[in-house]
Amino acid sequence: MRRLTALLAGCALLAGCGLDAGYKLPFDVGPGSIQPVPELEGVKITVGSKNFTENILLGYMAEVALTAAGADVEDLTNIQGSPSNRQALENGEIDLYWEYTGTSWINYQGQTDPIPEEQAQYDAVKKADEEQYGISWLEYSPVNDQYAFATTREFADEHGLKTLSDLVALLKEDPSLGTFCLESEFIARQDGLAGAEKTYGFDVPDANIKTFGLGTIYSTLAAGNTCNVGEVFTTDGRVLTLDLAVLEDDQKTFPQYNAAVTVRNEFLDTYPQVADVLEPISAKLDNETILELSVKIDGDGTDPAVVARDWLVEEGFVTNPGD
Template identity: 75%
Template sequence: MKRLAALVAACAVLVGGCGLNAGGRLPFEVGPGSIRPEPTLRDVPIRVGSKNFTEQILLAYIAEVALSAAGADVEDLSNIQGSNAVRQALEVGDLDLYWEYTGTSWINFQQQTVPIPDEQEQYDAVKKADLERFGIAWLRYSPVNDKYALATTREFAEQHGLKNMSDMVALLRENPSLGTFCMESEFINRQDGLLGAEKKYGFDVPDRNIKTFGVGAIYATLATGRTCNFGEVFTTDGRVLTLDLAVLDDDRKSFPQYNAAVTVRKEFLDRYPAIADVLEPVSAKLDNDVILELSVKIDGEGQDPAVVARDWLVKEGFVTVPAD
């Protein structure tokens, strides 16, 4: 209980707190759809966490709404700062589940430096290692793949016929002056970031051609087309759509796979195996296009992420909204 109190207190000082409020519940009720009431989950307390960015908070609410429809007593502990903090909270039992990415676990928690290019193989390796080393179980992974990528403006891509990173490298060999990049400092020095891409594609970006920004500023700066021609982005970030950026395909697969999946302590899943029955069909319906569309509703239109999550689950028939 002391650990949980500390977690809630830590969440309270973050921007926006943890979800609606630290340790809060959903602000609405949902009824069953294709997700039916599950007797083994009725009134079971389940604490759902997330990291502190839009996609993660959205995924947390999707899990919370789905589990609520099954009858669980869900507690919202989303919007926690940093991968390590959320993961530690899961390991020590302050959280019961959250969505994690295969690449994050492989690089950060398993401390591997060489990514596995194939999605299934990356997932299998992470699932096995996490279970053996940490007692963390992974539900089946979703098609959501929030990878690193390089992007440019739509206009620049069309002007130079750029569809993938090999096209970009060929262009820079012909005209090195066009190789200006906006990146965060961590990405520049990571083997699963710029260093790995340079090695895989056989190119080199001089330090003078790199402008360093925080992740959020990269999108807006890149969209102006003035400071840099290329920038680091994430494939499921809604700003890719709202700013009409052209994401270059990583055709040689230099960046790790970052498929999202629900992670849960094995002992908790062993007690309540119906969690997988509830969440895995939902996970299978998610993909990058869905996440992009829903993220735009949150970041672009200012909609409440809990409502966006509920409405998508209603649309897909997983849950219903009870009549007044």
């Protein structure tokens, strides 16, 4: 029943994603190693993103870079849910957004078995999306934002938890400890809760699941009075700022989730220069960088667009005319 409820909620989101108004960057951007590209001058490019910190940050990196290249960029970041972003891309409501290899492989292409090696997973996703769905993948980033389960540091230390297998063993001894804070999308996804239950041989009763928005899960979990286990992303800065204990996925239930820009084939065929602008940025990123930048957003409260610009300035991709 919980999966049906989550899927129905996802359908409601698809009908009301708010894709009717876009915004511009709130600051000017100058060229750096990214120079104006004549073929992109004045070209309207609409950039989307999912509604969590890392993906919003990546979306703004693309916006800042493309603006420096001369494009007329429209901001449609913070679209709720992965299916909504994918649908917006396929329908032409956005021109590009950062997706994750495992998400596309399991949720859009309907595969059940993830490919354990990063390059092989990327190659398979890229081939299938180009041939079957008309979507191109730019080169993938070392950023690998995997799902994980986490607890408070105190709970992990008290019960000797280091791995998901440790957690499952604990819950078999005392099922009352198995209270979970999860988002509806994770509950419904085959690469989310369902896959973990199958791989590790356990089942979370509906009564033990508390459903929250992803951003709320971190703070609720850290508070320690609503749930003992929560869904997190391994590259989310709140793991550090809230000192959460991420449990090792020792039986490898969660796929590889390398981030890459996705764009419709025809759009990339028309403007192949987009890849020249964005792929060097993708190659420069890694999990450590994303964690540090996410802390600036979630820990310090800095606007993600500003964090994206400042990092691109620091790396020499763009310049800040205000400096």
